[in-house]
Amino acid sequence: MSKSLISRRPRIGRGSSAVPSSGERQLSALQRLGWKPFFQQQLSLAELSDCEPVRVMAVHRSQLEIAGEQGERSLALVPALASEDIEQRPTVGDWLLVERAGGKFVRRLERSSLFRRMAPGARQLQLIAANVDSVLIVSSCNQDFNLSRIERYLTLVREAGCRPYLVLTKADLCADTSPYIEPLEPYRDLPVALVNGLDPDSAAQLRQWCLPGETIALLGSSGVGKSTLLNSLSGNQLAATAAIREDDSKGRHTTRHRALYPLADGGLLLDSPGMRELGLANVEAGLAATFDEIGVLASQCRFSDCRHESEPGCAVRGAIDAGDLDERRLRNWRKLEREVERNNRTLAEQRAGERALGQFYRDVQSHARERKQRGE
Template sequence: MTRDYSTFLPSTLKQGGSDRKPCPLTALGWQPCFAGQTGVDERLATPPVRIVEVHRGTLRVIGDGIDETIPPLQGATVGDWVLLDRAHARSSRVLERKSLIQRRAPGTDRRIQLIAANIDTVFIVSSCNQDFNVARLERYIALAFEANITPVIVLTKTDLTADVAAYAAKAAAISDLVPVVTLDATGDEPGVKLADWCGPGKTVAFLGSSGVGKSTLTNALAGTDFIETRSIREDDAKGRHTTTRRQLHRVPGGCLVLDTPGMRELQLTDAAAGIDDVFADLHALSARCRFNDCRHRTEPGCAVLAAIECGDIDARRLDRWRKLKAEDAFNSASLAERRSKDKAFGKMVRRIKKQKTAKGWGTDGW
């Protein structure tokens, strides 16, 4: 069933002082990397749609004249582009992604949880209060680097502290590759200070703990209060969950904004390159160590330990690097072992099927 989605996609974009009607797919973030995966005939038979909402048992998809709810698709997440097979929705093809945010899901089964796909910029949000945590910011940045997404640190609640510069300096020291923006999420600053990353057809995401202002920032960009927000607890500055599902919102100016629930646990997996990018200084120093397998603890000729002794590197930064690398190695190895077991199980099933066929099982008489 095709429904009117004009409330999601405004009919015009205001750009450069003039109104310009966008191509519906381009306005949703359609790019050449997606178009190159399909032909004209295939797009006519199975039109491209983007997943804009993920519910427990359904997906909401939007395309050119399409706004529908479909059953879940294996391995799909919010932000994915799908070639919609209306006759057999579960057979719809998910296009290859340009980026993917994922984490190891909470629990003990080492399952991978997909957070969002095809994001251009991720705003890593933290507050200028007790929530501020360098180690957490490093985790989010590593996640973004590994996913090939541009990370930007956004520090909110600047009106609640007299020393915003100190918070900004600590955030900026994490990586020379990551811009730091300070702002008051409740005013006009988000639309102004984040404009460089929020152009027409761009998809951005706000990631961070509950209560740091992700929904408030989305509302500020949208110019409305359509997302419920709640205040933090006064005793420890911890946030309360407001957003309960991952959802893309279209805001004036043409940008799509992903609002996500706060993540209390962010376990990295398959993110070794992203971690090395965050700790580029330590990674470069480690190449100068005497031993290739140097653990940077007591080994002679360790360039990293020498830098710490000279005061060039903070020992706490080295500890955080070690922790993230060890965590990623453990989670990635666990996943590899699970894939190996799945592969072995598949071989066993195929072997049993062959044995049944050889013995005449599975015939009409079975």
């Protein structure tokens, strides 16, 4: 059921149909892979002549799949690419420089955006993708639909500075979609599309958000139809899909690897495994942007340390009482704020622990050296 995506991914080569030879905008092969002035400006004159920029399309245990002007190939995960620091390791969407002669890895370019989450069950961050322009938050018109989860995704997307869109799939299975559309009324800045992902004509409405040269990530729980959208938009069965469980609409974690797929007439789509947990850390700006009206209200409370519970002159409670603010939204904001604080603390303790351990090893080594010098 969950076959590796990679074995099914058509490799892009010169003249391959995966990359169009013509389009509305004439983009170079690199631009179609998402190359932008932001990356170009990071190259020195020497690098411009001696190095080739390549995009990380997928990450495997011992190698990367990369794509550049010459098409797609593999790059071994040499020690320079397997840094101790997780954030320095290459992730899907990264741009790397490799030597034109010999293909040796030179360096990774600065990222225009980065998605990270707290790794489930671990005390560290995990990279999800880099250099993403837009995110299609995918949810279904069934039990999967959950405003608090959508707000969680929005926080991550806004923190990364990417454009969020909401795609509600399985509209064809739903007699009345208003229970999913009406609660979205307060999110006026969030474009929403109702689709039948299985129908290429219906999925085609998403093309306006998947423009050539743009990188678009599909994020959402398992079974919401991310791979189905990829297949419909690409016109190819690029990724395996599988039926969800009947009783609770949950997916079966069919997609196992994150990978970038170039669309023939548009941008690059990032398909990813449905995430069971999307733990948030270091996302204060994203949180403030997602719940901006609560921040504005909180600044109008009578007391600066108002906890918005039962304090007199609380503007937040006032808005809830007047029906202008959803109690659920306030609860979710509080929950996410506490989670971010907790995870930030965990990461800070982890870093402090690593520094202390590093110092301990250095001390042991220097004592050993001193003893050796003294001939002990």
